[in-house]
Amino acid sequence: MQFAIEALDLVKRFGDDARPAVDGVSFTVAPGTVLGLLGPNGAGKTTTVRMMTTLTAPTSGTARVAGYDVVREPDAVRRNMGLTGQVATVDELLTGRENIRMIGGLYGIRRKDLKQLGDQLLEQFSLTDAADRVVKSYSGGMRRRLDLAVSLLASPPVLFLDEPTTGLDPRSRNELWDALRALVRQGTTLLLTTQYLEEADQLADNIVVIDKGRIIAEGSPLQLKQQAGNASLVVTVTKAEDLPAAQALLAKTGAEVFVDTGARELTATAEGLDDMVRVAGWLRDSNIAVDDIGLSRPSLDDVFLSLTGHRSEEEVDA
Template sequence: MSVRAYTVVGMDPAIEAIDLVKRFGDETAVDGVSFAVPPGTVLGLLGPNGAGKTTTVRMMTTLTEPTSGTARVAGYDVGAEPDRVRRHMGLTGQVATVDELLTGRENIRMIGGLYGIRRKDLNALSGQLLEQFSLTHAADRVVRSYSGGMRRRLDLAVSLLAAPPVLFLDEPTTGLDPRSRSELWEVLRGLVAQGTTLLLTTQYLEEADQLADNIVVIDRGRIIAEGSPLELKQQAGRASLVVTVADTADLEPARALLARTGADVFVDTGARRLTATADGLDDMIQVAGWLRDSGITVDDIGLSRPSLDDVFLMLTGHRTTDDSEEVGA
């Protein structure tokens, strides 16, 4: 049995939210959210705690009913066809759900048995998944001895037992160290390369930038921006050309050269650094030539582009590290 996920046939979205609304009493957690995710791509649902990300995922995965609106997963309506939706998706929540008293191999076999996978197929599949997620060396250790990153990888492996075409990941790297986070990113890239469609919620701007083909920014239950990582960053302003000269005495002549681009130049004397807005690589190459021809030695030259954090701050007036709790999550 292959662990390769398949994509939704045709041009229809693999995941689609249609005017989703969720209220808890007088509180509106999600307010008219709509988006579509093409097959074999990654959507990053970005926002702070309290934005409505988890509530949106719970509605799309049939864990909670929308107050109004609907969603479609792999072509099936979450309200009218919840069983079909569940058969065509996987879900990894914020907390690993594997049994800590069982080994990694036993966890996979137990969940596989619940899926009704034949024992012969399950033996082969468990080996493939353990290898795919770099857990073969720990397959027969109890899960409570695993690191946080290993538990998350096992949780993902279990969610792929039925080879779902669509996978929902709700803040999958929360609490992981940088190395474990990077390792999990590589696993997710491999799944997408095999055809899986991912919806990823995250507070980590770098994570969305690394993994997502398209990003939906949500704040206080509403979508406030949508686009590719590059498109969103371009909204936050132009790139900056940053030059660090080797000698403080060269700051003024270097400033005069940068000013020839027509941009205002900011000079940080202590750091021997000059900064000016730029249109891109052409400006950097041109300025580098001018500096070389003028005999000015530089320690560093490069482009600094706006980050997704800059985008979020511009859109909302606050960072994604808002400490409020998510309503209804």
């Protein structure tokens, strides 16, 4: 199998005596999938992307994009990838349509083909109504969508997105996520750097967690969550007087039960759905009414805290 993206022991130092900003990073991305490169500010995510997109040379190691080596074949890499950075790069004084014409012209796309492709991309990213307005009047979400549309003019099989939703409001973020999911359905391979755990959870097939320039964990979102511990069974009883009886029932699973009297809530570790179904049956048979019962799995934030000792949004030394 030829991977769409490969990082091969990438190292980057800025200065001879400096601690590496990226220290031996290796991973692969299968075609048509999404890899989330997750880590706090200063972890080395952007430096990794800059090496993989030929914007900076590795100190050692290399990478391959669409089968081409970033050190030996940089021109071929650039022809087969798109990049959306942390800041939208579209020209604010041009309209959306003019931005597409300008960048398409730089790519050498024929005018007739460019018109059709531009209209297609504007529609795909819900920008048709704003196509002839200057970008200066766009919202942050609209600019990011235009930036993404421009990066797709050459139909690259691989797309790198460096914290693409930073600064966006929740609605704009969700709209951009929908656009990215549509690209993946069409076969595009994405590498997404983010410090938003929810974003990685929503979009990524696999996640690489990087901290202080090194990979500290990798796997699917579910696999990483499982590293942080078992799920929790949470039961909210209707009547506070039923708490002792409910606690005794949950204890039959063999788990320690934590009781929040004020919230009428009991929490215990659980292996999964079977435990929840079994406890629900015991409660029903004992005529204990419940307002809610469910499983709460560890979040990616819990994973990051268990791996690094700090939350994802906390900055570390660069």
